[in-house]
Amino acid sequence: MSEVAAAPLEKLAGAAFDEWVRSRLALFERAAEEALPPADRIPARLHRAMRYAALGGGKRVRPLLAFAAAELAGGGEAERPSLAAHGVALAVEFVHVYSLIHDDLPCMDDDVLRRGKPTVHVAFDEATAMLAGDALQAEAFRVLADMPLAAELRMQLTSMLAHAASTSGMCGGQAIDLAAVGRQLTIDELEQMHRMKTGALLAAAVRMGAVAAGADAAAVAAAAAYGRALGLAFQIVDDVLDVEGTAESLGKTAGKDARENKPTYVSVLGLAAAKARAAQLHREALAALAPLDARARRLRELADYIVGRTS
C-alpha cells in the first residue's frame, strides 16, 4: 500500500476517472446547494450553519460511491443512473456531515478544525451546531422521501439509511468509540467498532446507489460486499493518515488519536500491519466486483482512490 499511498489521484486512474469525479462532484454540489434551505430564510443562522458545514468541502467519498454504484444499473455515462443516485448522494452525505458536526462538539471530540475550516460550533455556537446536525439528519430523510422514484424503492432506501445511522451502525460505533478511550481493544472489537462507526454508512452509500438506480440483485449483492470491505479499509487508512498526515494535508487536526489515547488500527496492529490490512481489504473489495463487467469500473477506480488517498 505504501507506494499506492504516495501516488496522486491522476496517476492512479487517469484522466477519464478524474473527469468523472469532477463532473459528479459538480453535480453533487449543485444538488446540495438546491436541497438545503436558503441562507436567508428564517431561521437564517441555523440555515447558514447547515450550509457552512455541508457545502464546498470534504472529499465527498460517500456521494462518489453512490454515483459509482448507480452505474451498475447500466447506462454508463448516461444521466439516468446519476439522477437516481442524486438523492442517495445527498442523504448519505447529510448524515455524514451531521455526524461530523456533533462529533466535533466539546462534549465529544472537542475539535476546532474540520475540512480546513473552523468547526461549526467555533464558527457559530454550540447550540446552533447541535441543531444544525439534528436538522441535517431530518433533511437526509426528507430528501429520500421526496425523491422522484417508486415508493417501494424509496422505502428500501429509507430503511437502509435509518439502519446505517442507528445504534447498529454509525451512532452505535460512535458510542463504542467513546467507551473505548483509554482501554485496550482486541483487533476484533476494533474492527466491529469501525465497521459500525464508518463502515455502515459507506457500505450503505454503495448499496443504496445501486438500488436507487435499479441494478439487479447480483450487482447489488456484489456492491454490498465491496462496500463492506471498502468501508473498513477507509477507516484503517484514516487511522494511518492520522499518524502520517499533517493538519495541512488532512484539513483536520492530525495525531489526535494517539494524543487522546484512542485505540486505532495503528495502535493495536502497528503501522505496517495496519497498511497490510488495508491492502488486503482493498483486494477483497475488488474481488467482490470480479463477476461484474465494465459497469463496475468507477467502483474499482474509487477503491484505488480511497485506499491510496493521502488526505
Next chain:
Amino acid sequence: MSEVAAAPLEKLAGAAFDEWVRSRLALFERAAEEALPPADRIPARLHRAMRYAALGGGKRVRPLLAFAAAELAGGGEAERPSLAAHGVALAVEFVHVYSLIHDDLPCMDDDVLRRGKPTVHVAFDEATAMLAGDALQAEAFRVLADMPLAAELRMQLTSMLAHAASTSGMCGGQAIDLAAVGRQLTIDELEQMHRMKTGALLAAAVRMGAVAAGADAAAVAAAAAYGRALGLAFQIVDDVLDVEGTAESLGKTAGKDARENKPTYVSVLGLAAAKARAAQLHREALAALAPLDARARRLRELADYIVGRTS
C-alpha cells in the same frame, strides 16, 4: 379556561375516555419497549440512555393524538386503526424525546429535571445524551420505514415526519427560540416560533395517525386543521403552566421561561389573554372536527384534556 385547567382528567371525559387512554398508553409502552434496542445489547450504555429517556414517562400526548386520529378511519375500538397508528405513535414520540434530550443539554437549556427524573446528560453524560438523541431520530425513521403498510403510505408518513422535524418545523422553531432569548417578540413572531417548535410535530402526529389508518381525504384535512390549532394551544398551555405550575406537578423545572428571559405567551400577552387565546384555539380545534361523526370522539376528548391539563 381557568375552570377547565382545574378539572382533573376523569371529570372531563369520563371513564370511557380514561379507559381508552390507559389502554392506548399500555399499547404504546409495550410497542416502545419492543422497538428500542435491548438494554444489554452493545453499545449498552447508549441503549440504556435511549430507554431511560423514552420509556415509562411523559404524557405521551403525541402518541395519544396519533391513536385518536387513527379512529377517523372507522372501526371504533377495533384493533386495526390502533395497529396502523402504532408506528406513527412510536416515530413521533421518538422524535419528541430526542428533541427533549438535546434541549436539556448544557449548550441549550441546561436543565437537570425532566419527566420527574434527572435529565439524560445528568444520569449518563453529555456525549451519551447527544448520541441517544441522534439515535432516537434515526430510530423514528427506521420504525416508519419498517411498518407493515403499503410503501406509498409509508413514504407519505416519512415525508410528513421529516418535514415536521426539519428547519421548517421543530428544529427551525428551536433555532428561533434560541435567537429570541432576551429579545422582545411580536405576538406574530411568537406564534410562528411556537407553531414550528411544538405545533409542527403535534399536528404531524394527528395527520400521520389519520393517514396511516386510511382515513378519507376530508377526515385527514379536518384532522390537520385540528392538529394545527391544538398544537399551538398546547404550547400556550405550557407557557401558562410554566408560570402557574410547580416542579412537582410538572415533572420539570418550573418558572424557567421568565428566569431565562424567554418570550412566552404569558410575557407577551399576559396571563389572562394567554388563557383566552388557548380557549379560542381549543374552540377552533373542535370546530375543525364539526363535520366528522363520533369517530372524532377521542380527538375531541383529547382537545379538552390537552387544554385542561395541569401538568
